[in-house]
Amino acid sequence: MTPTIERGPEGGFAVGPIDGLLNLARKHSLWYLLFGTACCAIELMQTGGPRTDTDRFGMVFRSTPRQADVLVLAGTISYKMASRIRLLYDQMAEPKYVIAMGSCANTGGLFQESYAVVKGGDLFLPVDVYIPGCPPRPESLCEGLMLIQQKIEREPWLKKAWGKYKSDKPDPMPTEGCEPLR
Amino acid sequence: MTTASKEICKKLADKLGVVLDFREEAGDPWALIPAERWKQACLTARDEPELSFNFLRSLCGVDRPDDGVIEVVAHLFSYQHRHALVIHTNTDRSASRLESVSSVWPAAIWHERETFDLFGVDFTGNPDLRRILLPEDWVGHPLLKDYEEPDSYRGIPTTRPGYEKKKFGPQLKKPAPKKPAPKVEKKPEGGEAPKGTAGSAEQK
């Protein structure tokens, strides 16, 4: 579905379905929420740092959920934090994606015996990509971000925007619309 | 270290006018303060020029279900004299309550809040005794040895679906071979809660 770019006599033009064009634009401007809960957040910072620069994918961090497309669950999630993360997720505008980074966000990881840790981010959020590791290296986080890009490329975006598309990832705790701020 | 601690402990005991129980095992020695003298002892330890313990390193709880008590332990340190002291006190496990030392060292406010949160010790006189680490609607005090995890919290299951539930329940230390005999008598009572007291009864 990727549009092909052709060169014409008066400049270039692209041929392809509208979906593909939109996806091309969306794919290269994935903004992630600057948010981390534990150790993995440091690696998230390093990934945005000079060596594995995520800016080259068009990924920049945003500090507010309203402007973000991707929520990276970086770190251990405690029960106290889970409801706040859900609130953040609900505030993000569609289309939104979730990456579970690190074994804690995948399954609870090391903290299976803990009384205060949620055993996996997918118990309260629909997760798109899981990245293993404790903590994952910046390279693997980059790969995860690229997987999101591939997912976006394949998405029938217009159908989704009109609400005729059912996601294969059901929300484990659906909320009706956006929760009003207190 | 030990002799120094012993002398410090003796000084403190003299000032308080009681005989303190001084214990030496492996590691650091410590002194046992009667619960009703707790605040007074702390105040003396801070204000006496020979002691001047101005730094509260930590204050925490230790659950001892076999003895039916929750210990409160404070680690004191003095920057002037460079000496340290460890003091313990015992509170009743079923209704544990202790006078707060937050007016002695302001650092104690948060340490006591933490002890209240994890052990349920009620510090009377603490200006801000709320849960600190766990959410307000949490049930129970998790660092007690007989704490049991609920199946879910606010709709989030506490075990991953498809996994076995972790055996996280009572870690009461009981000699295993002794167990069968009293079990028959205890059975009609049932319930999880009295296990702590049952353990202590067995010991005595």
Add this chain to the structure above:
Amino acid sequence: MTEVLQSTPDREELILNMGPHHPSTHGVLRFIVHTDGEIMRKAVPDVGYLHRGLEKIAELQTYPGYMPFTDRINYLEVMFTNMAYATAVEKLLGTEVPPRAEVLRVLVCELNRIASHQITLGCITMDLGAFTPFVHLLRERERINDLMEALCGNRLTFNYMRIGGVSQDVPDEWLKQLEAFLDHFEPVIDEFDSLISYNEILIKRMGEVAVICAEDAVGFGLVGPNLRASGVDWDVRRDLPYGAYPQMDFQVPVGMGEKGTVGDCFDRFIIRVEEMRQSCKILRQCLANLPEGDIKAKVPKMPRPPKGEVYSCVEGARGELGVYLISDGTPKPYRLKWRTGSFAGLSIIEHISRGLMIADLVAVIATLDVIAPEMDR
């Protein structure tokens, strides 16, 4: 994210909620700020968003089995948490650590201290609105991460120490790399100083802000750089020596009130810059006299320390890091408690925040160098 929660019409007090997700980088922590216009009446910290129950987990693990968990107590000063726990168990067991292992421990600790201060200083500047120094410091930190990865196989959670010693010996190659790093890094500190530390804007934002007097600092139990910034000359490395520190020669920087009063934010900032220099000095000494020999003492696979209790502390990057350990003679700890600098450091905020501007709150949090996992454990 700042949202208006509630305001009372009769009094001009506005209650603002700050966090637990907010664009500063200290992990998840939340403040409930009572303000009167731009001036704060008080800021009440709310912690626990990263409580992982690590103290309870200790009761379910064997002594060596708990070692990987200590990494997660504070992921910025992993070596210190490793060391605090290892020394506590060694004290109970009465183990003598071989001299080479002691020096190696000091070496990795000081390297870790530099890495931790890099993040701290970067965060301070970032919270005050300058993004570039943060990226500069992250660039330098990558080099330390590479060294650590070469040594113990992970970039963040090292799990390097063992009860009775360390897990890996250092190859000579690695020592050369470390020396090359030091040659490169010492000029970088000077560059950092000339570029950032004495920058006019930074001084205006930090000088005379949130002064903590020595009495308050001791009473609230501040430790480490925060305590020294208030003029209390105390360093566990020098005053209660442990490990190989007695052999090392280094200075302990104390707050001088260079750009204001003793104990202001600028003092807390500049002390950390100075500590990086001192750490480089210690590292060079370690390189110069690294003894030969074993790296691990003989410790049983499943140690059973005798019945008793011990408190053991090391000077971490955030000050005194203590472990209170009770053993009951079984292979598992009976109770383990962490005494961390950030927990005490945060408790003072309610006390000092009165009368500050809202914009200064981030400077206070950043220079106190509080970090969520250490507060919540």
